[in-house]
Amino acid sequence: MAGPAAPAVRSPLLGYALFAAAIAVVWGIEAYAIPWTDPYFTGIVIRIGMSLLAVMGLALVLGFTGQFSLGHAGFMAVGAYGTAMVVIHTGIHPMVGVFLGGLAAAFAGLLVGLPTLRLTGDYLAVVTLGFNGIILVFIQNTPFLGGAAGLTGLPVVTNFGWTFTWVLLGALFIRNLLNSSHGRVFAAVRDNEIALRSLGVDTTRAKVIAFVVGAFWAGVAGGLLSLYRASIFPSQFQFERSIDILAMVVLGGTGSLSGPLIAAAALTALPELLRPIADYRMIIYSLLLIVTMIVRPQGLLGGKELIDLFRRRPAAPKASGGKAA
Amino acid sequence: MILFLQQLINGLSLGAIYALIALGYTMVYGTLQLINFAHGEVYMMGAFAALYLAKWLGVDQNPSVPGVIVVAVGAMAFCAVLGMTIERVAYRPLRKMSRLNMLITAIGVSLLLQNIGLLAFGALQSFPSLLPEAKWELTAGLVLRSQDVQIFTTTVALMLALHHIVERTQIGRAMRAVSHSRDTAALMGIPVDRVVSFTFAIGSVLAGAAALLIALDKHKIEPTMGSAYGLKAFVAAVLGGIGSIPGAVAGGLLLGLAETMVSGYIASTWRDAIAFILLIGILLYKPSGLFGKHTVEKV
Incomplete structure (x- = not known):
């Protein structure tokens, strides 16, 4: 499998200018286009944004590092309840709350990951699946967190602008991480962990x-x-949600960032388009998963990025492509 | 003390069901190194097969022991065919590819069967009493139900049969060889495909038996029962050491006891968490499980 695409050599400033421009466009849309847009449609777009964030995290873990996590919705739950607690109990800006919620989820990830990632094989899948279960039982049994009835009375802050600001930040962060030396190690862990360990690399840390x-x-x-x-x-954070996110990553293609993002957008919008045949939605969805694995196991864009499809062949990445002759 | 003994009976009864399902997970993992997520759905389909078979044959109207045996054999045969079909259609084409692909296909098959179940059977359905039921009060407050006896005796009989097949027959020896090393077994002339298929059949038969036992005990079945019991049974298999047959039995009983003790002494709402707490605990201290062999990865 080819590694992450090598970036074209160009000034980092250009990249950051593009990023700033993208943020400006997002807030321009928020200010001038959203007020005239059907709220139903805006809602779908915002939900797509949330799927994108969840999916880019799993694309990194599963697609690029090859670690099979089945409890991504559990980390979403930690982030959601962490944010809610911060926003309810302090007067801090809600977006700082979202950041702190993310940190809480990252800490949970550390607690789950440290003991489990020492092991190879399917243990991570089992433990993350278990983590997803425990976290829900814990929330359901904690009156402080609203129990099974849920937590209500939260401020409504999430809009198109904030969601896609986070999406852009996330995409930039993960792309840069993948193009750093860390990203090379991640791909090597996925492709051959034993070889990497024999080179003295701390694979558990990666x-x-x-x-x-x-x-x-x-x-x-x-x-x-x-x-x-x-x-x-x-x-909202049950095992099924974890499977949704997993399906997006796998259908989009392991070892690709843009592929899963396309799949996330499509699979979040699809149920809305399929309303008339809603009863058969999950059947179509699961058949899609099975057929894709048998017919096109690498997914939509396995090991490639969208931009590679538009590049001329000679400019194709070769920096870390394992099979480059 | 009475509470403890009562929870012991309940726990062994629940644990026996977990053990029967866990055997299917562990045997498939032993041969293919695949977490067969669809196994829980085979179990669910077994319960509905038993229900419709009982209605079709009229066993629910006039229950009789031969009638129940026919229903049981029918449901188990249905599960065997279903399990073998899943393996043939969804897993075999992927056997040469990365294990991730097969794992995701397994999740896909599980979702597919569960949603077919939801569409075809609706939500909860009640399961008729096919056998006379009785309760014996052993001492004050300590109750043994006939369903518990059914579960114990059937489970022990099936385990003995399984032990005989695996340890004493030609096909059992082939199964052990394939699980030891699939490539070597193939070189020795063992028909690997047929052995894998047979492994799925055996695991599914046990799941079908577990489904009928639980349906006769709880009298209600639903399309989501596969994911609930399946997940726990899988945890049981990992507790015992995935790939190990005695491990699956020990893990199932341990998990069943732990769950009933937690709901008896702490709170029933925490019951679902204990499986995962045990799981994480065992992975921290003995990742290969109670009976698992520690394997070193070779290049």
Whole structure:
């Protein structure tokens, strides 16, 4: 599998200018286009934004580092309830609350990841699945967190502008991480962990870093969700939600960032378009998963980025492509 | 003391069910190194197969022991065919690819079957009493139900049969060889595909038996029962050491006892957490599980 795309050599300033321009465009849309847009449509777009954040975290953990996490919704729950607690009990700006919620999720990721990522194999899948279960039982049994009835009376702050500001920040952060030496180590862990260990690289540390970063962005997605409809419920973070996020990453393609993001947008919007045949939605969805794995196991853009499709062949990345002849 | 003994009976009864399902997970993992997420759904389908078979044959109207045996054999056969079909259609084409792909396909099959169940069977359905039920008060407050006896005896009988098949027959020896090393087994002329298929059949038969036992005990079945019991049974398999047959039995009983003790002595709302707390605990101290062998990765 090819590694992350090598960046074209260019001034970092240009990149940051582009990023600033993108932020400006997001807030321009928020100020001038959103007031005239159907709220139903805006709602779908905001939900797509949250899926994007959750998915980019898992794309890093699963797609680039090859660690199978089945409890991403658990980290979303930590972020959501962390944000809610901060926002309710302090007068701090809600977006700082979202950041702190993300940190809480990252800390949870550290607690889960440290003991588990020492092991190879499917243990992480089992433990993260268990973590997802425990965190929900814990929330349901804690009156302080609203119990099974959920937490209500939260401020409504999440809008298009904030959601996509976070999405852009997340995409920039993860892209830069993947293009750093860390990113090379992540890809090597996925492709051959034993070889990497024999070179003296601390693979556990690399896996924990990827896992904690992935948990952080899931936590941010959860935090935004908690400030979106004024209430959160444990049932929003069940195992099925983890599977949704997993499906987006896998269908989009492991080892790709843009592929899963496209899949996240499509699979979040799809249920809305499929309303008339809502009963069959999950059946279509699961068949899609099975057929994709059999027919196109690498997913939509496995190991590639969207931009690679538009590049001319000679300019194709070769920096870390394992099989480059 | 009475409370403890009562929870012991309840726990062993629940644990026996977990053990029967866990065996299917552990045997498939032993041969393919695959967490077969669809196994819980095979169990669920077994319960509904038993229900419709009982209605079709009229066993629910006039229950009889031969009738129940026919229903049991029918449900178990249905599960065997379903398990083998899943393996043939969804897993075999992917056997050469990375394990991640097969794992995701397994999740897909699980979702597919569960949603077919929701569409076809609706939500909760009640399951008729097919056998006479009785309660015996052993001492004051300590109750043994006939369903518990059914579960114990059936489970022990099935375990003995399984032990015989795995340890004493030709196909059992082939199963052990394949789980030891699939490539070597193939070189020795063992028909690996047929053995894998047989492993799925055996695991699914046990799941079908567990489904009928639980349906006769609780009298209600629903399309989501597969994910609830399946997940716990899988945890039981990991507790005992995934890939190990005695481990699955020990893990199932341990988990069943732990759950009933927690709901008896702490609070029933924390019952669902204990499985995962045990799981994380065992992975911290003995990742290979109670009976698992520690394996070193070789290049």
